[in-house]
Amino acid sequence: MSQITQMAPSLEVVAMTMRFGAFTALEDASMKVHRGAFHALLGENGAGKSTLVKCVIGYQKPTVGDVLLNNKEVIFESTKDAHAHGIGMVYQHFTLVQNMTVAENLVLVRDRVPAVIDWKSEHKALELFMDRMPFRVPVRAPVSSLAAGEKQKLEILKQLYLGRRLLFLDEPTSVLTPSEADEVLGLLHAMTRKQELTVLIITHKFREVNAFCDEVSVLRRGKLVGGGLVKDLSTDEMAKMMVGAEPLRKPAPRADVPAKAPRVVLKGIHALDDTGAQALRDITLAVSPGEIVGIAGVSGNGQSELVEVLAGQRHAVSGTIVIDGEPYTPTREMIRKKRVNILPEVPLDNACVPGMSVSENMALRDFDVPPIRKPGGLVSKRALRDKADRLILRFGVKTPSPTSAIRVLSGGNVQRAVLARELSEPSNVLVAANPCFGLDFSASADIRAQIVDARNSGTAVLLVSEDLDELLELSDRLCVMFDGAIVHETKPGATDTITIGRYMAGSLSDRASAHPDAAE
Amino acid sequence: MSEDLGLWGIPIAMLGGMIRVSTPYMFVSLGETITEKSGRINLGLEGTLLIGAVSAYGVSYKTGSPWLGVLAAGGCGIVLGIVHAWLCSRPRVSDIAVGIAMMLFGMGLSFFVGKPLIQPEAPQLPAIELASFSEIPAVREALRVNPLFLLGIALAFFLRWAFAATRIGLVLRMAGESKDAARALGYSVERVRMLATMAGGFLSGIGGSFLSLYYPGIWNEGLSSGQGLIAVALVIFARWNPMYCFYASLLYGAAGSLGTALQSAGVDVSPHLLNAAPAALTLAIMIATCSRDRALVGAPRELTVGA
Numbered sequence: 001m002s003q004i005t006q007m008a009p010s011l012e013v014v015a016m017t018m019r020f021g022a023f024t025a026l027e028d029a030s031m032k033v034h035r036g037a038f039h040a041l042l043g044e045n046g047a048g049k050s051t052l053v054k055c056v057i058g059y060q061k062p063t064v065g066d067v068l069l070n071n072k073e074v075i076f077e078s079t080k081d082a083h084a085h086g087i088g089m090v091y092q093h094f095t096l097v098q099n100m101t102v103a104e105n106l107v108l109v110r111d112r113v114p115a116v117i118d119w120k121s122e123h124k125a126l127e128l129f130m131d132r133m134p135f136r137v138p139v140r141a142p143v144s145s146l147a148a149g150e151k152q153k154l155e156i157l158k159q160l161y162l163g164r165r166l167l168f169l170d171e172p173t174s175v176l177t178p179s180e181a182d183e184v185l186g187l188l189h190a191m192t193r194k195q196e197l198t199v200l201i202i203t204h205k206f207r208e209v210n211a212f213c214d215e216v217s218v219l220r221r222g223k224l225v226g227g228g229l230v231k232d233l234s235t236d237e238m239a240k241m242m243v244g245a246e247p248l249r250k251p252a253p254r255a256d257v258p259a260k261a262p263r264v265v266l267k268g269i270h271a272l273d274d275t276g277a278q279a280l281r282d283i284t285l286a287v288s289p290g291e292i293v294g295i296a297g298v299s300g301n302g303q304s305e306l307v308e309v310l311a312g313q314r315h316a317v318s319g320t321i322v323i324d325g326e327p328y329t330p331t332r333e334m335i336r337k338k339r340v341n342i343l344p345e346v347p348l349d350n351a352c353v354p355g356m357s358v359s360e361n362m363a364l365r366d367f368d369v370p371p372i373r374k375p376g377g378l379v380s381k382r383a384l385r386d387k388a389d390r391l392i393l394r395f396g397v398k399t400p401s402p403t404s405a406i407r408v409l410s411g412g413n414v415q416r417a418v419l420a421r422e423l424s425e426p427s428n429v430l431v432a433a434n435p436c437f438g439l440d441f442s443a444s445a446d447i448r449a450q451i452v453d454a455r456n457s458g459t460a461v462l463l464v465s466e467d468l469d470e471l472l473e474l475s476d477r478l479c480v481m482f483d484g485a486i487v488h489e490t491k492p493g494a495t496d497t498i499t500i501g502r503y504m505a506g507s508l509s510d511r512a513s514a515h516p517d518a519a520e
Numbered sequence: 521m522s523e524d525l526g527l528w529g530i531p532i533a534m535l536g537g538m539i540r541v542s543t544p545y546m547f548v549s550l551g552e553t554i555t556e557k558s559g560r561i562n563l564g565l566e567g568t569l570l571i572g573a574v575s576a577y578g579v580s581y582k583t584g585s586p587w588l589g590v591l592a593a594g595g596c597g598i599v600l601g602i603v604h605a606w607l608c609s610r611p612r613v614s615d616i617a618v619g620i621a622m623m624l625f626g627m628g629l630s631f632f633v634g635k636p637l638i639q640p641e642a643p644q645l646p647a648i649e650l651a652s653f654s655e656i657p658a659v660r661e662a663l664r665v666n667p668l669f670l671l672g673i674a675l676a677f678f679l680r681w682a683f684a685a686t687r688i689g690l691v692l693r694m695a696g697e698s699k700d701a702a703r704a705l706g707y708s709v710e711r712v713r714m715l716a717t718m719a720g721g722f723l724s725g726i727g728g729s730f731l732s733l734y735y736p737g738i739w740n741e742g743l744s745s746g747q748g749l750i751a752v753a754l755v756i757f758a759r760w761n762p763m764y765c766f767y768a769s770l771l772y773g774a775a776g777s778l779g780t781a782l783q784s785a786g787v788d789v790s791p792h793l794l795n796a797a798p799a800a801l802t803l804a805i806m807i808a809t810c811s812r813d814r815a816l817v818g819a820p821r822e823l824t825v826g827a
Contacts, residue, residue: 080706095704097697098821104690109705113687 008165008198009070009086010035011056016065018051025051026062029224031217035070036195038188040209040230041202042242043219044440049202052219053168057082057089069166088164090155092171098144102126102137102154106161133157134187148298149180156184169201173208177298178468178501181205185212206235207497220244243441255456257290263460264328264429269319271305279305281485283319287429287460292451294475294492295464298504302484303464304345307433310462311342323429336365338429341422345433348414354407358399359388361406362421387424395420396446412443419450430454433464448474468497482506529658529785536662537777538770539669540735544569544727544744545769546672548751550679551597551723553760557683558716559696559709559822560608563619565724566748567626568600572728574634577739581642589642590668590729597725598718600626605717609710623748630741637739645734666734668726672766675723679762692716696820724748750798757805759818775801 011033018026026048033039043049055062058076067074069085076082079089096105103126107113123139130136137150137157146154152172159167167188173181189212191197203209209216209230217227218241226241266285273279280302287293297303308314310321312330321328323338330340344350352361363372363384371383388402397416399409406414415435422430432451436444451474455461465471471478472492480488480503488503488510502508548565555562572593580589604622608615648670651663683689695702695712702709731747732739750772758764779794 095698095701097694097701099697099818100690100693108690108694113690115687117685117687117690119685 008036008192008195010037010198011166011200012068012071013052013056014066014068016052016055016067017063018048018055018060018065019063025222026055026219027222029065029219029222031224031227033198033200034215036192036198037215038192038199038201038213040213040216041200041219042204042209042216042238043202044242044442047219047242048222049219050170051222053089053170053200053202057087057168083162083164086163086165087168088159088162088166089168090152090159090170090172092174094151094155096143096151096154096158099142101140101142102146103139105143105154106158109158109162129161130157133160134190135183148175148300149177149184152176152180153184156188165196166198167200169199169203171202171204173203173205174466175299177504178207178497179505181208182211188212206238209238210235218242254452255290257456257458260288260290262286262288263324264462265322267320267322269306269309269321270317271309271314272317273305279484280309280316281483283484283486285462285479285486287462289428289458289460290455291476292455292461292463292474294471294478295462295481296468296471296478296500296504297466297481299466301481301504303466303481304433305484306481307342307344307431307464310340310431311344336369339425339427340429341427341431343415343419343422343430343432343435345437347418348407348411351418352406352414355405357403358392358397358406358409358417359384359402362388362391362417362424365421365424391417391420391424395423395450412439412447415439415443415447419447423450423454426457427454427459429460429462431462431464434466435463436465436467436470444470468500472497480504482509485511487511527785530781530787532658532662533781533784534774534777536658536664537781538773539662539665540773541776542769542773543666543669543672543730543735544747545751545754545772546676546766547668547727547730548724548748549754549758549765549769550672550675550762551720551727552752552755553679553758553762553765554692554723555601555713555716555720556755556823557696557760557820558692558713559699559820560605560713560717561615561619561752561823562601562604562622562717562720563616563749563752564600564604564622564626565720565752566744566746567623567630568597568721568724569626569728569731569744569748570630571596571600571626572725573732573743574630574637574728574739575725576729577637577642577732578633580644580733581637581640584643586643586645586733589733590645590726593725593729594722595725597721597723597728599721600725601718601721602714604721605714608717609714634739634741642733642739644737645730647734666730668730668734672769676762676766683762693820696822699822727751745795746799750802753802753806756819757809760820761818772798772801 013029013031016026016029017024029048029052041049041052051060054060055065056067058079058081067076074085103119103123106126107117107122126139130139135153137146137154143151143154152175156167173185176184185208188197188199192199201213213230215227216230216233216238218225218238220242264287266283269280269283270278271280283306285293295303295306305314309316310330312335323340328334328338342351348354366372367379367384372380372387374380385402391397392399392402395416397420398413406417409417430451435447435451439447448470451461451463463471463474475492478490478492478495479486480500482504483506488508548569552562552565575596576589576593579592580586600622604618607613607618645666645668647664647666649660649664651660654660683693691702691707692712695707695709699709702712728744731743736743754768754772755765758768775797778797779791782789782794783791
């Protein structure tokens with residue numbers, strides 16, 4: 001059990017280097033995290049942040065380098081050794097067992113689980129533990145019934161329950177609303193002020209760095225390129241350290257597109273999720289040519305079901321989709337006729353055949369029509385290859401060769417390859433879901449520019465994203481989804497993240513008063 | 521024999537049939553529940569059931585002790601469980617394919633070693649008279665139960681408790697819900713699944729011994745008539761809940777005894793048609809519970825039949 005009285009440790013990393021064969025993931029990195037500090041580790045994807053953390057917690061053995069805890073050298077052969085020293089890790093993705101209760105999850109992670117568990121006394125002890133904690137979650141609830149914010153709190157509670165005093169947090173707020181994030185980080189911050197906890201947080205969000213962190217270290221391409229006290233650094237300076245001198249592709253200038261009649265109109269869409277619960281409630285929405293409509297919301301509020309309904313992967317219980325005045329059902333013929341294109345989230349799983357080549361994956365939309373289809377139903381290898389060569393060049397897809405399996409590509413390049421396929425012909429309607437999730441700055445800037453390009457050339461774009469900053473940057477109009485319904489519609493210029501966050505959390509809603517035909 | 525009871529004879533005969541026929545379903549489905557909770561599916565239990573039946577019959581015949589036969593059946597079930605678990609733990613092996621192979625292997629092997637056992641009569645398991653007070657022979661007959669039936673009920677209650685309140689139960693469920701979570705806590709998922717598959721095999725073997733040593737109490741090649749397969753399907757309808765497994769087994773027992781019950785009451789229906797009742801029930805439940813929009817509730821997330 002946890003001993004709140006125990007002091008938080010300090011941590012020092014000395015000259016740490018990690019090589020994988022010829023590749024150096026981390027080179028001569030040294031940093032110090034003070035006792036009771038709230039320290040941020042910044043860097044793009046692949047900069048070496050997770051390698052550094054994995055080496056410290058004993059998940060990997062560094063090629064060279066030492067770890068000092070409270071100024072004493074420690075050697076961790078495994079994560080167990082690190083745990084024994086009170087070091088814990090909270091991952092970006094939940095490690096909870098979904099079909100078990102909060103209490104079961106907490107009891108299971110203990111070092112010693114009794115052979116027969118006396119639930120009455122365990123529940124009592126857990127309630128007492130929750131009373132001593134800065135936040136609490138219902139002990140008897142199944143984890144699957146908790147909201148994302150509560151799950152993240154439980155992940156942190158689990159570490160505190162185990163008496164961990166040095167926490168590594170890996171993008172802990174990526175699934176939270178801004179206000180939930182503030183709450184969780186604020187409470188941890190308070191614990192660090194009392195020297196009960198030392199925190200090292202990996203994050204991309206400068207807002208959080210500025211609000212909660214004391215100190216920052218920045219990694220780029222495996223090297224520690226800078227750092228210092230947050231109060232001495234501006235956001236621009238930190239961003240520059242992260243990205244280096246590489247110029248980012250600026251979003252294409254937004255062409256003024258004259259307002260036109262809506263191209264896609266959704267009316268009263270209702271749909272169920274996989275458990276049979278209502279996932280979409282009366283979704284009514286219109287998107288015009290040359291317009292990006294953003295859909296904001298905490299993940300799990302119906303956004304993925306909405307994309308699936310538009311993609312033809314989920315059946316709508318009621319409601320209609322009309323495109324260019326004609327009722328639309330997502331069959332292959334209709335998709336082709338109306339030129340509807342989808343960039344779903346995690347495209348490697350949802351829009352690719354991972355084992356097929358890049359060129360084959362790029363032809364999934366049109367391998368059955370000329371020129372790729374030859375008379376007699378055969379596929380023209382040459383046409384397939386020509387098309388892939390053209391798209392790879394035009395969209396800058398980095399692939400060993402067009403015949404490599406698409407699963408060997410990096411996340412950003414899979415994203416580019418699928419976007420290339422979807423935008424290879426002029427598109428009428430583009431639905432994109434979290435298009436930049438997991439991509440670094442430069443890849444994200446590139447994908448966003450492609451989306452704006454499509455808008456400028458007259459595509460109606462529906463952009464579903466969990467990244468508010470992305471939505472505020474790209475959208476012409478912004479809708480907020482909560483609990484399967486659109487609860488708010490606004491223009492990006494006319495609002496701020498805190499207001500939108502309150503709609504995302506369901507504490508505000510336009511639905512009762514001004515309703516449903518927001519789109520008309 | 522029960523003409524004097526009129527139509528009352530049918531429910532009484534069905535009650536008796538339910539108690540007799542449900543026992544193998546109970547053992548196999550509870551065993552499969554343990555295996556599936558650990559995140560592995562064993563479709564080979566039809567084969568285990570037959571191996572259990574033939575080994576129990578053989579051992580009982582040779583030693584004269586039916587209870588030794590029951591133990592031998594459980595032991596053979598463990599061995600088949602080990603083979604299944606070991607094959608499934610190899611890389612790129614599908615537990616569905618191994619299960620089907622193991623089912624065919626078990627059936628073939630039991631027919632092969634069982635050839636000389638079709639004629640001789642082995643000592644049978646004893647029964648407990650629960651209704652010795654009754655004057656009506658049909659009631660006495662219906663409530664004559666085998667100790668294994670009572671053991672099966674106790675097992676269902678025990679498993680419900682063990683899944684919720686023992687370390688072994690929680691670790692088993694965790695292995696079936698999230699391999700990564702279990703590994704992160706230092707448990708060997710393969711070991712948990714090996715033990716769970718062995719436990720499933722043990723119980724299925726015992727289920728088989730009931731077939732050959734109590735009801736119908738003979739050995740022949742058509743003995744199990746797919747009960748092992750139906751019991752595996754039953755685990756899915758029962759949503760991996762041991763108590764629901766128990767109720768569903770009783771339901772299947774009742775359906776399975778419909779034919780004999782109607783015959784004993786003098787209703788003339790083709791027995792072959794009525795013997796199809798459990799299969800028809802399986803189809804009916806599947807159609808009633810399936811959905812194109814919904815995933816299965818309660819399915820262990822590591823299981824290949826899940827969502």
